[in-house]
Amino acid sequence: MTPSTAFEVGALRAQFPILGTSVHGKPLVYLDNAATTQKPRVVIDALVDYYATSNANVHRGVHYLSGRASDQFDQARATIARFLGAASPSEIIFTRNATESINLVAQAWGRATVSAGDEIVISAIEHHSNIVPWQLLCEATGATLRVIPMSDAGELDLDAARRLMGPRTRMLAVTALSNALGTVTPLADLVAMARSVGACVLVDGSQAAYHMPIDVQALDCDFFVMTGHKVYGPTGIGVLYGRAALLEVMPPWQGGGDMIASVTFERSTWNVLPYKFEAGTPDISAAIVLGVAVGFLTGVGLDRVQAHESALLAYGTEALQQVPGLRLIGTAAHKASILSFVIDGIHPHDIGTIVDLSGVAIRTGHHCAQPVMDRLGIPGTARASLAMYNTREDIDALVAALHHARKVLL
């Protein structure tokens, strides 16, 4: 597929085996992409291929296979560095997931940098994974957690953000795209505010990384985290991008093999970046396959994915509002990929079960963003979330299933 051709969603769908399957006797309509995306054939094949042809431990052996596995592992890191616009592959650290990436920063950077009276700023629309690690850091150091409030529509209050940030702010940790509401955060403004008070910036790119092009240097963030399974890659692998100058001065996080330069019983010294932060045998296959997934996503073209999903979001927003009693939750002016909603008189959990029997997979509940639900005074929402392979027909199937749910329950 070349950038000049139209976005051929049919051909794209054919590359995802699971999209051809049925659930409860109905063709699968997969609209739970914010939880995890489905995998293209090239990713599935790469996983099998690694174990069939290249399996060995990395950076250890002199034998052929170890060299082959190490090369593929290093290539994956370089691919991901390019994908995120990092200055060097040594700024890319493999973790288990975005959550672990944030915990790494909160622990290794935080404990060395943050002390009593300091402040960490997050936002009201964060996923639990970008709240709890900072709470743990604050408990351990006596720092204070400050939260940028949101409006009823799910937009961050930038005036309040400006007031919250000051000389004691050490870190601004904020999502690029809310998983519960679909709000795209004004990162340029927020980063500029953090910079003006000398604070570091961590961007949670878990949701953004498969919906919009990312350039960590243009963003001017210090840390950027993402997870493999949302960018059409495998579970069990995540990424931490860190600015080299910061990673250099941060103490190690976990100790063990690979992360050391030398070990004696008196004293150990640390390996160079990125290995200093990668103790023990990593998920080699997942890292390599993540490189393949990112290559696939780049091949399709994130700008084209973004255009397709944006048109679909507009279609879905319009279509859902035709369902009587339906209220969209998250109506920010700048949104992507997420259609969160409630329906009068029907609990989200019942909606989820009923549409599932029509073959439509959506998520229901608080979406690991309980503070968002508390702020809006609702127990949870039903959430349809889009990916590159979704179509208007998927939205139509959801809408039909919602009409059915109303018929059954009301």
Add this chain to the structure above:
Amino acid sequence: MSDLSELYQEVILDHNRRPRNFRVIDPATRAQEGYNPLCGDRLTLYVTVADGRITDVAFQGSGCAISKASASLMTEAVKGRTVDEARALFDQFHHMITSPPGSPLPELGKLSVLSGVREFPTRVKCAGLAWHTLKAAVAETPSTPVSTE
């Protein structure tokens, strides 16, 4: 057969729309909180016990159709029973909603309308929330809010 009509039987829909004993008892012998963090179902169960017998029981809260109907049906089923009978009913009900599909069902009268839940493993906790809350409410010692997670 996991179909909708088996899960959302008319009796369940009726109790969801018009829950019975949906009120506060004040004062109650025990007011017990129950919470299912997965879906946000939350209820408070009020129980009045006299001489080992549940003389009044009611609930308040919000939740899905299954959890609300289950709570409503439960209050009808245990009102007037002894605490020991209510505990035995808990065991039978729990068995009914967690037994493998196709296996014999206990005879539980009106409560049997919830047997369809066992075909929907993700919904078992919804049906069980009120019952777990009751079990805690009639326990010897008060407990913290019940969570079905």
